[in-house]
Amino acid sequence: MHSMNLLTFADTRPQYIKAAILSRELGELMRETLVIAGPHRDLAKLFAGFIESPKPRYDLGEVAGSGCERIAKYMISLEKIIFESEPDAVLTFADSDGTLATALAAAKCGIPIVHIDAGLRTHNKNLPEERNRIAVDHISNIFFCPSATCVENLEREGIVKNVFLVGDLMVDAVLMASKIAILKSTILQSLGLQEKNYLVLAIHNERTVTDRKTAEPVFAAMIGSGKRVVFALDQCIEKRLDSMGLMEMIRSSANVVLSSPMSYLDFIRLTLSAEMMITDSSVIQREAYILKVPCISLREESEWPETVDDGWTALVGTDGKRISEAIATFEPRDIQKAMFGEGKAAIKIARVLYEVLNRMTAGADKPGAIPED
Amino acid sequence: MHSMNLLTFADTRPQYIKAAILSRELGELMRETLVIAGPHRDLAKLFAGFIESPKPRYDLGEVAGSGCERIAKYMISLEKIIFESEPDAVLTFADSDGTLATALAAAKCGIPIVHIDAGLRTHNKNLPEERNRIAVDHISNIFFCPSATCVENLEREGIVKNVFLVGDLMVDAVLMASKIAILKSTILQSLGLQEKNYLVLAIHNERTVTDRKTAEPVFAAMIGSGKRVVFALDQCIEKRLDSMGLMEMIRSSANVVLSSPMSYLDFIRLTLSAEMMITDSSVIQREAYILKVPCISLREESEWPETVDDGWTALVGTDGKRISEAIATFEPRDIQKAMFGEGKAAIKIARVLYEVLNRMTAGADKPGAIPED
Numbered sequence: 001m002h003s004m005n006l007l008t009f010a011d012t013r014p015q016y017i018k019a020a021i022l023s024r025e026l027g028e029l030m031r032e033t034l035v036i037a038g039p040h041r042d043l044a045k046l047f048a049g050f051i052e053s054p055k056p057r058y059d060l061g062e063v064a065g066s067g068c069e070r071i072a073k074y075m076i077s078l079e080k081i082i083f084e085s086e087p088d089a090v091l092t093f094a095d096s097d098g099t100l101a102t103a104l105a106a107a108k109c110g111i112p113i114v115h116i117d118a119g120l121r122t123h124n125k126n127l128p129e130e131r132n133r134i135a136v137d138h139i140s141n142i143f144f145c146p147s148a149t150c151v152e153n154l155e156r157e158g159i160v161k162n163v164f165l166v167g168d169l170m171v172d173a174v175l176m177a178s179k180i181a182i183l184k185s186t187i188l189q190s191l192g193l194q195e196k197n198y199l200v201l202a203i204h205n206e207r208t209v210t211d212r213k214t215a216e217p218v219f220a221a222m223i224g225s226g227k228r229v230v231f232a233l234d235q236c237i238e239k240r241l242d243s244m245g246l247m248e249m250i251r252s253s254a255n256v257v258l259s260s261p262m263s264y265l266d267f268i269r270l271t272l273s274a275e276m277m278i279t280d281s282s283v284i285q286r287e288a289y290i291l292k293v294p295c296i297s298l299r300e301e302s303e304w305p306e307t308v309d310d311g312w313t314a315l316v317g318t319d320g321k322r323i324s325e326a327i328a329t330f331e332p333r334d335i336q337k338a339m340f341g342e343g344k345a346a347i348k349i350a351r352v353l354y355e356v357l358n359r360m361t362a363g364a365d366k367p368g369a370i371p372e373d
Numbered sequence: 374m375h376s377m378n379l380l381t382f383a384d385t386r387p388q389y390i391k392a393a394i395l396s397r398e399l400g401e402l403m404r405e406t407l408v409i410a411g412p413h414r415d416l417a418k419l420f421a422g423f424i425e426s427p428k429p430r431y432d433l434g435e436v437a438g439s440g441c442e443r444i445a446k447y448m449i450s451l452e453k454i455i456f457e458s459e460p461d462a463v464l465t466f467a468d469s470d471g472t473l474a475t476a477l478a479a480a481k482c483g484i485p486i487v488h489i490d491a492g493l494r495t496h497n498k499n500l501p502e503e504r505n506r507i508a509v510d511h512i513s514n515i516f517f518c519p520s521a522t523c524v525e526n527l528e529r530e531g532i533v534k535n536v537f538l539v540g541d542l543m544v545d546a547v548l549m550a551s552k553i554a555i556l557k558s559t560i561l562q563s564l565g566l567q568e569k570n571y572l573v574l575a576i577h578n579e580r581t582v583t584d585r586k587t588a589e590p591v592f593a594a595m596i597g598s599g600k601r602v603v604f605a606l607d608q609c610i611e612k613r614l615d616s617m618g619l620m621e622m623i624r625s626s627a628n629v630v631l632s633s634p635m636s637y638l639d640f641i642r643l644t645l646s647a648e649m650m651i652t653d654s655s656v657i658q659r660e661a662y663i664l665k666v667p668c669i670s671l672r673e674e675s676e677w678p679e680t681v682d683d684g685w686t687a688l689v690g691t692d693g694k695r696i697s698e699a700i701a702t703f704e705p706r707d708i709q710k711a712m713f714g715e716g717k718a719a720i721k722i723a724r725v726l727y728e729v730l731n732r733m734t735a736g737a738d739k740p741g742a743i744p745e746d
Contacts, residue, residue, distance in 0.1 A: 066452060068448050068451075068477070069448075069449055069452065071445075071448065071477065072444075072445035072446070072449050075441050075442075076442055079442065097481075104473075104477075107501075107504050107508075108441040108444065109441065128481070131512050134511045135477075135480075135508050135511055138508055138510075138511045138530075139504050139507065156531045157511075157530050158529045158530040158531065
């Protein structure tokens with residue numbers, strides 16, 4: 001078996017975390033070239049106190065422009081990187097525009113594509129992420145599914161070869177981080193919070209704050225809840241809220257505790273002791289589930305229906321009344337089914353990947369090769 | 374119902390032909406903006422003597438670079454065109470890199486995507502065209518299938534909504550062209566050919582002439598057949614053959630009749646009277662079938678298994694011995710099932726498209742819209 005060379009691309013916070021967790025297991029088995037991009041890529045800050053921050057070999061920066069331009073620019077950069085680093089396979093996570101660009105560049109270069117978080121579906125094709133993940137799955141070659149539902153989704157779309165149910169890398173990360181966070185993080189003290197006596201509001205999706213009509217009822221419900229609400233907001237969301245004239249209302253409310261974006265460890269600590277999580281992020285919805293914190297999702301559908309079906313997530317959309325009601329009344333089930341694996345996804349992915357790639361590069365079914373007679 | 378505005382993209386010879394045929398029927402029902410690109414886009418010459426050549430509003434030229442760069446550059450240009458022309462939908466044919474770029478740009482802009490020739494599959498993902506067509510199908514919204522097999526292929530991949538079996542636009546074109554060609558074309562006289570007394574060799578795929586080991590046996594089989602072989606070659610293929618040192622052998626052979634690329638009408642006339650077609654093009658394979666000319670395909674699989682199953686195409690790959698044997702012995706079946714419709718695809722597509730688009734733009738299921746609560 002020759003020494004494998006993997007190119008990994010990550011361009012969002014959850015993708016950096018998954019890449020870091022996976023990289024620790026891959027290190028023993030293959031060389032890895034990490035490429036990062038995106039607006040929040042201060043990895044040293046993100047991983048502070050948790051694990052060693054991965055070292056990207058290429059940083060594409062924060063690419064400006066429309067979604068279309070970003071994908072185009074990423075593709076051109078990634079093709080050059082593929083030529084330079086000659087990977088045996090390209091690994092890409094989830095469903096961002098960068099994920100799609102990576103898969104397309106690899107497909108055009110004839111390099112096998114490994115998709116982590118394959119098979120996630122909201123069944124709402126109006127969401128750009130849904131179109132990204134479907135397109136990526138259909139040009140990928142090796143599929144790592146975090147849940148049985150994802151395997152079934154792929155099967156329904158005719159994808160059955162090289163599909164592996166391995167659990168979710170975020171479970172590995174969350175379980176590992178929560179142990180360390182309890183010992184090391186001082187975020188509760190810094191923000192003056194008491195155990196199970198506050199809500200966390202986490203809005204990562206610009207769609208939620210696209211117009212005042214959508215955003216205002218959400219914040220009104222927070223303020224009206226009478227509970228302490230920790231709201232960690234980044235510059236991008238802050239600007240949006242400011243331009244809609246909502247920041248003043250938020251700043252002047254007595255019960256909202258504003259915070260700047262946190263390290264991963266601090267955020268896990270914050271979640272761990274929260275009474276409830278309120279979010280539009282499917283990633284945070286899942287983190288809350290893993291940490292056994294009830295979650296109110298500000299959406300109408302979910303990439304992770306399992307957490308809803310299991311009674312730990314309430315889907316309420318962005319209607320103020322429904323949010324207030326959920327804060328007042330939502331109770332999770334006593335018992336969790338814990339459907340996302342036991343935190344061994346990284347080691348499973350690393351082992352399977354090593355075997356499958358070795359088989360592929362040795363065998364005749366190398367994707368992209370010109371078919372022989 | 375408001376006046377529809379359709380953006381149509383075409384970047385290969387068969388796509389120009391389909392666009393022209395469809396455009397005649399769409400003209401009554403909606404405005405159409407035609408965008409073309411690609412190396413062979415002299416439409417006036419292509420359509421000489423046949424039908425009025427469509428007038429492109431945008432010409433992206435022959436975009437240089439790798440497949441990756443081409444897709445990226447197309448995407449950036451197409452996004453600008455979409456902003457300028459504000460189409461209600463984008464229409465794209467088959468499986469070229471331009472097809473994929475168009476679909477991606479439209480998806481990113483939230484414009485419904487109409488895919489003509491949806492559902493074609495060779496089931497060989499090593500072919501770039503196969504990856505293109507699969508990706509395009511999975512981000513498209515309205516699907517026009519040329520055959521029942523294509524409908525089944527989509528169904529197997531979970532695509533069942535807005536799928537329409539309409540037959541093949543190439544049948545419309547070939548049937549229309551063959552009637553006119555018999556009256557107008559003088560190509561047989563110009564090349565000194567007699568009815569059913571020559572073979573046609575049509576190589577459009579660079580893969581066939583990628584290396585000498587593949588190309589030489591093909592030409593040796595032609596020369597060795599003892600039959601007159603008409604070989605229409607474009608500059609791109611000629612350069613390749615020259616650089617491999619094969620053009621001399623071809624030029625000096627007594628039975629090969631070289632010709633420059635022909636108008637559509639002349640090529641249809643040439644095919645109509647050929648004893649046999651020898652090609653690596655699935656489009657020409659289908660044209661031969663429609664014109665009831667036996668076809669030897671220089672490939673191992675086909676997007677149009679129907680012509681193989683019906684006994685009119687022999688798949689022989691690029692092995693010299695198999696090609697020679699097929700030329701000597703291949704006999705088509707007496708009767709054809711004529712599975713590609715009766716030449717009414719354009720009118721069916723135009724009518725269905727008009728209805729579906731009107732329903733879409735009026736209704737709630739407009740793709741790309743931000744979901745409402």
